Amino acid sequence: MIRYPIIISLLAIIGGYFFIEYHQQGEATGHYSRYWTPNAVHQYWSPDDFYQSTQNVVGEFEGAQCVTCHQAITPGVVNDWNNSQHATNSRQKVFCNDCHGSNHQSLTMPTPVVCSKCHEKQHGEFMGEKHYGFPSHVLAMERVVDAKHFVDKPKAEVASCVQCHSVATKCDSCHSRHRFSAAEARRPEACITCHSGPPHPDDETYFASVHGQRYLTEKDTIDWSKSLKKGNYTIPTCAYCHLHNGHHQVADKTIWKFGLHEINPQTSLHQVKRQKWIKVCADCHDPQWSKQQLSQLDKERKRAWSQLYQAEDLLKNLRRHNNFSPNAKERPSYPVDWLEKILPHERIGFLDGQASSFYNVSKIERQYFEMWYFHNLSAYKGAAHNAPEIVKKNHELMAQDVKKITQEYNILKSLDKQEKQFGLDRIKLESLWKKGSYTEFNREQN
Amino acid sequence: MIRRLSENASFLQNCVKIQLKMLIYTSKLRFFAKFCLVLKKICILGQPPRLFFNFFFILMLLPVSLSAMTTGIFESIDQCLGCHQQRDSDLVKNWQQSQHYIKHQVGCIDCHGTQHNQLMTVIARQTKTCKKCHDDASFQSYQRSKHGVIAQIEQAKWDWNKPLKQANYRTPTCSYCHLHSAKHNPELSSGEELIPMCMECHSPRYIRTLLKTNQNMLAIGLLKQQEAKELITKYQDRFGEQDIKIVGGYMSSLAKHLSHIRLGNGHQSPDDQWWYGQPAIDGDLINLKSYLNRILREKRLEKIKATRHK
Numbered sequence: 001m002i003r004y005p006i007i008i009s010l011l012a013i014i015g016g017y018f019f020i021e022y023h024q025q026g027e028a029t030g031h032y033s034r035y036w037t038p039n040a041v042h043q044y045w046s047p048d049d050f051y052q053s054t055q056n057v058v059g060e061f062e063g064a065q066c067v068t069c070h071q072a073i074t075p076g077v078v079n080d081w082n083n084s085q086h087a088t089n090s091r092q093k094v095f096c097n098d099c100h101g102s103n104h105q106s107l108t109m110p111t112p113v114v115c116s117k118c119h120e121k122q123h124g125e126f127m128g129e130k131h132y133g134f135p136s137h138v139l140a141m142e143r144v145v146d147a148k149h150f151v152d153k154p155k156a157e158v159a160s161c162v163q164c165h166s167v168a169t170k171c172d173s174c175h176s177r178h179r180f181s182a183a184e185a186r187r188p189e190a191c192i193t194c195h196s197g198p199p200h201p202d203d204e205t206y207f208a209s210v211h212g213q214r215y216l217t218e219k220d221t222i223d224w225s226k227s228l229k230k231g232n233y234t235i236p237t238c239a240y241c242h243l244h245n246g247h248h249q250v251a252d253k254t255i256w257k258f259g260l261h262e263i264n265p266q267t268s269l270h271q272v273k274r275q276k277w278i279k280v281c282a283d284c285h286d287p288q289w290s291k292q293q294l295s296q297l298d299k300e301r302k303r304a305w306s307q308l309y310q311a312e313d314l315l316k317n318l319r320r321h322n323n324f325s326p327n328a329k330e331r332p333s334y335p336v337d338w339l340e341k342i343l344p345h346e347r348i349g350f351l352d353g354q355a356s357s358f359y360n361v362s363k364i365e366r367q368y369f370e371m372w373y374f375h376n377l378s379a380y381k382g383a384a385h386n387a388p389e390i391v392k393k394n395h396e397l398m399a400q401d402v403k404k405i406t407q408e409y410n411i412l413k414s415l416d417k418q419e420k421q422f423g424l425d426r427i428k429l430e431s432l433w434k435k436g437s438y439t440e441f442n443r444e445q446n
Numbered sequence: 447m448i449r450r451l452s453e454n455a456s457f458l459q460n461c462v463k464i465q466l467k468m469l470i471y472t473s474k475l476r477f478f479a480k481f482c483l484v485l486k487k488i489c490i491l492g493q494p495p496r497l498f499f500n501f502f503f504i505l506m507l508l509p510v511s512l513s514a515m516t517t518g519i520f521e522s523i524d525q526c527l528g529c530h531q532q533r534d535s536d537l538v539k540n541w542q543q544s545q546h547y548i549k550h551q552v553g554c555i556d557c558h559g560t561q562h563n564q565l566m567t568v569i570a571r572q573t574k575t576c577k578k579c580h581d582d583a584s585f586q587s588y589q590r591s592k593h594g595v596i597a598q599i600e601q602a603k604w605d606w607n608k609p610l611k612q613a614n615y616r617t618p619t620c621s622y623c624h625l626h627s628a629k630h631n632p633e634l635s636s637g638e639e640l641i642p643m644c645m646e647c648h649s650p651r652y653i654r655t656l657l658k659t660n661q662n663m664l665a666i667g668l669l670k671q672q673e674a675k676e677l678i679t680k681y682q683d684r685f686g687e688q689d690i691k692i693v694g695g696y697m698s699s700l701a702k703h704l705s706h707i708r709l710g711n712g713h714q715s716p717d718d719q720w721w722y723g724q725p726a727i728d729g730d731l732i733n734l735k736s737y738l739n740r741i742l743r744e745k746r747l748e749k750i751k752a753t754r755h756k
Contacts, residue, residue, distance in 0.1 A: 041659040044652055054651055076613030076647025153724075156662030160710065160719035176596055179616070189595045196590050197721035203590075220602060325739055359728035363736030366729055415743050422750050427743050431680075432735055436673035438666070 030145035035336045039155035045166035046141060047109035057104040066096035080178040094118070115171050125248035135258050136251030141168040149356040151336045154445040164194035182246075183224040188215060188237045195238075198374040200258065201381055201390070202238065208387040211236050230283040244280050253277055256297070259380030261350040262305045265298045293386070300383040300391060304376050307398045311368050314409045315348045323412045324362050330426075331433045332360050332443065360439075364408040371401035518562035523553035530554070537630045544631035552579070568606040573597060576620040585620075587709040587718040593617040594713070613646040636712070660711035663719060667707045670727045671700055674734050681738050684745055692737060700730040 026034030029049050043050035061069075071078045081087050086094035099110040108114070116123030129138040144150055144165040150158050167173040173194070174185040184190055188206060195202035206212040214235045226232040228239055228246050242250045253276045255265060263270070274294055281290035318324050328344035334356070346365065347357040350372075358369045375397040382390030419426075433439075520526055531538050546552040557575050558566040569575055577585055588594040596617040608614035611627045624632035626643050635643070644653040678693060685693065703726040710718030 039659055040655045044655070054649070074613075074645065074647055074649070076616075079613055080616060080647075154662075154666055156659050157666045157724050158720075159659045159663060160716035160723075163716045176592060184596070184599055187599050189598045193590055193592050193595055194716065197717040199721065325736075325743065358725050359732065361732060362739075363732055366732045370729070411740065415740070415747070418747050419743070422747070422754070424746065424750065427739075427746060429739060429742060432677065432738060432742075436676060438669040438673040438731075441666070441669055 028145070030142065030151075032146065032148075032151040032336050036151050036155065039159055039162075041159055042155070042162055044109060045162045046169050048111050048113075048169060051109045053105055053107040055105050059104055060102045061104060062097050062102055063093075063095040070096070077178050084179045084181070086178075086180065109170070111169055112171055122246075122248045129249040129251050132249070132251035132254065134251075135254065135260075136249075137167045138251075139168065140165040147356060148334045148336060148353060149359070152334045152356075152442070153359075154442060167194065186224050186228060186237065186239045187219075188212070188239075191238045199377045201378050202385070205378075205381040205385040205387040205390050206238065208382075208390055209385045211386070236284070241280055253280070255294075256301060256380060256384070259301065259304070259377050260355075262301070265301070297383050301380065303395065304379055304398065307395075307402055308372060308376060311371060311402050311405045312349060314405055315346075315364065315368055318364070318409065318412060319346050319348060321416075323416050324365070325412060325415070325427070326362060326429065326433045327426075330429070331362075332439060335443065360433075364405055364412065367401060367405050367408065371398055371405070375401060519560050520555060520562055521560050523555070526554040537628065540634065541630040544633055546632065550579075564607075571606050571610065571619070571621045571625075573601065573619050573621075580620075583706060583718075583722075584709050584713075587706070587715040588620065588713045590717050591713045591715040593619075594715075611646075618643065656714070660719075663724075664704075664707055664711060667704050667723065667727055670731055671704060674700060674731055677734065677738060681741070684741060689737075689741060693734065696730050696734045696737070700727055700734075703727045703730065 020031065022034075023031055024033055026032075028034075028036045028038050029046070038046075038050050043052060067078055067081075081096075099114050100107045112123055112126060126138055129136045133139070134143050141162075144161050147161075150161055164173075172180065174190055175181060176184060176190075188203075192203040196204070207216065215237060218235060222233065222235070228244060233240055242253070253273050255270050255273050255277075256263060265274075274291075277294060278287050278290045281287075281293075324346055328340075328346050333340045333344060345352075346361070347353045348365070348368070354369065354372065357365055358373070361369075375394045379391050379394035379398065382388070382394060527538065541547055541553075557570040559569050573585075573588075589598065594617075597619050600616060601619070604615060609628065610622050610625060615622055623640055623643055624635045626635050629635065638657070641650075641653055641657070674697060678697070703723055706718045706722035706726070707724065710716065710720075710723055
C-alpha cells in the first residue's frame with residue numbers, strides 16, 4: 001500500500017517542476033512571468049531580461065571613436081568616464097565598447113557579469129550572497145518580481161520598486177556611472193537613495209546614532225580612498241560594517257532579517273553570524289561589550305514581537321468569526337493568486353503573505369500592516385544602529401497602534417453583534433470595494 | 447559709417463552710465479561718482495565729440511569701477527536693478543515672471559547675498575542656498591535621489607564658478623536644472639522643458655521612457671484620488687458635520703501623498719514615488735472606504751432600530 005503515496009508524491013514533484021517551469025517562461029520574469037508585461041523602463045533596470053538596443057545609429061565603433069561623438073552628445077558621461085579609473089588607469093584603459101559592445105545597433109547595458117570580466121573577486125562575493133537568502137542585494141530583483149502586489153499592480157505604479165531592486169542586476173546602484181568609484185560607495189550617503197523611508201530608515205537611524213553623528217562632523221577629514229579595513233577609519237559607516245574588508249556581501253551577517261518575522265536568535269547559524277558581528281565591532285570595541293549590545297537587540301525584538309502578537313491575535317480572532325468588513329470574498333482578490341479565488345482568506349502574519357496586504361484590505365488590516373512594516377521595522381533599525389530615541393519613538397507608536405487596533409476591533413465586534421441581534425445579513429457594498437476608477441483599472445492593467 | 451559711430455557712441459554711453467550707477471550705490475565712492483555724472487552731462491551737451499568723451503570716461507572710471515565691484519554692498523532690489531535692469535534685461539525679465547518675484551518677492555540678494563563680489567554667483571548656485579527656503583519635502587526628495595546623494599558626497603570639491611550648462615557639474619543640483627543657462631525663472635525648467643538638460647548625460651530614449659513611466663505613475667495616483675472623489679460624491683448625502691471633517695482629513699492626506707509622487711518623479715527619488723506616494727495613497731483610500739463602510743453599517747442599524755421601535 002506504501003506504493004501509492006510514493007507514486008503520488010513523485011508525480012506531484014514532477015508535475016510541480018513543470019508547473020513552475022511553465023510559469024517562468026512567459027513574456028516577463030519570475031514565477032508569475034505569464035501574468036504581467038514589463039514597463040518600457042524596466043529594460044534599463046533589468047537589462048539582461050528586457051534591454052533592447054536602439055537602432056538609430058549604424059556601424060561599429062571602438063575606443064576613442066565613441067568618446068569623440070559622445071563628448072558632444074552626452075558630455076556628462078564622457079566627463080565622468082574621463083575622471084574614472086577606467087580612463088586614468090595607465091595599464092589598460094577601459095573604453096565604452098568594452099562594456100557596451102561595438103555594434104551600435106546591438107549595444108548592451110552592463111550587468112554584474114560584464115563587470116566580472118575584470119572584477120571577478122567582487123562579483124564572486126556578490127553572487128555568493130545568495131546562500132544567505134533574502135533580504136540581500138543579489139536576490140533583490142528575483143524577490144520583487146515574485147511579490148504578489150508587484151505582479152498585481154499596474155507596472156507604471158510599481159516602476160520605482162524595480163529601480164531600487166535593480167541593485168541585483170547592475171553595479172552602478174552603489175558605484176554610480178560612469179565614474180564607478182569605490183570611494184563613493186564607501187560613503188553612507190551612497191546607500192540612502194534606497195535605504196530610507198518608513199520600512200528601512202537606515203539613513204535616519206544611522207545619522208541619529210553616535211557613529212552617524214561622528215561621521216557628520218568628521219566626514220571631510222577622512223580619506224575615502226582607503227580600503228574598509230581595521231585601522232583605516234575612525235568611524236564605522238554602512239559599508240565599513242556591512243561590507244567589512246570590502247567583502248561584497250551584506251547579508252552574510254543578517255540575524256534578524258530586517259525584523260520582518262520572529263526568529264530564534266540562539267540557533268547555531270545565528271551564533272556563527274553573531275561571532276562575525278562581534279569580530280567586526282572588535283575593530284574598536286571590547287567583544288564582551290559587543291555581545292551585550294547584540295543581546296540588547298534580542299530583547300528589543302522580543303518586546304516588539306510581544307506587541308505585534310497582541311495585535312495579530314485580535315486580527316486572527318476577527319478572521320475566525322468572519323468579522324472583517326469587508327472580508328476576503330467581498331474585496332478584489334489578487335488576479336495572479338488562483339488559490340485565493342478558491343479559498344479566499346485574509347492575510348495575517350508574515351508567512352501568510354502580509355507584505356502584499358497594504359491595499360484592497362480593511363482599515364484594521366492596514367493598521368496592522370503599518371504597525372508591522374513601518375513602526376516595527378523602524379524600531380529594529382533604530383536598535384540595530386544604536387539610535388535609542390528612534391527605538392523609543394517607534395515602540396510608543398506600536399503601543400498606540402495596539403490601542404487603535406483594539407478600538408477598531410471593538411467597533412467591528414459591536415457592529416457585528418448588533419447586526420446579528422436584529423437578524424440582518426452582511427451588508428453588501430460591492431460598489432464601495434470592488435468598483436471605482438483605480439480599482440477597475442488595476443484589475444485590467446496588471 | 448556715421449550710423450555705426452553713433453551706435454557705438456550710444457553703447458559706450460550706456461557702459462559709462464552703468465559704471466557710474468554702480469559707483470553711486472557703493473558707499474565709499476558715492477560722491478566721486480555723482481560728481482562724474484554731473485561732469486559727464488556737461489561734457490556731452492555738445493553733440494559731436496560724444497564718442498571721445500565716452501572713451502575718456504570709460505578709461506577714467508574702469509579701475510575705479512572694477513575695484514568697486516569687489517567691495518560693494520547692495521541691500522535692496524532697487525539697487526541691483528539700477529544696473530542689471532539694463533545690463534541683463536532678459537535675466538531680470540525672467541525673474542520678474544517667476545513665482546519667486548510675483549508671489550514671494552524673493553530678489554537678487556536673497557540668493558546672491560549682499561556682497562557684490564566673485565563669490566556671489568558661487569553662493570547662489572549651491573544647494574544650501576535653496577535649502578534656506580525650500581527645506582521641505584521637495585528638498586528632501588532631491589537629497590534622497592541618486593543625483594542628490596552624489597552632490598552631497600562631492601559638492602565640497604566642485605568648482606562652482608562654472609556656468610550651469612553643458613554637464614559642467616557631475617550631477618545636477620537645484621540650480622543646474624531650475625536655473626539652467628542662468629535662466630532666472632525656475633518655472634521655466636520643469637516637466638518636459640528639462641529633457642534637453644537630462645540629455646547632457648542620459649540617452650534621449652532613456653529620458654523619454656522614464657518621463658512616460660513617471661507620467662503614468664502620476665496618472666495612477668490621480669486615478670486613486672478620482673476614486674476617492676467618486677465615493678464621496680456618491681455617499682455625501684449621508685454625511686454629518688463630523689463625517690465631513692474626517693473625510694476631508696483623508697482627502698488632504700491623499701493630496702499630500704500625491705505631491706510626493708510629483709516630487710519623486712521630478713527628482714527621481716524612488717522613496718518618494720513609493721513609500722511616501724503610492725502605498726500611502728492606498729492607505730488613505732482604505733481609511734476612506736472603511737469609514738464609509740462603517741457609516742453605512744451604522745445608518746442601516748439606526749434605520750432598523752427606528753422601525754422596530756415604532
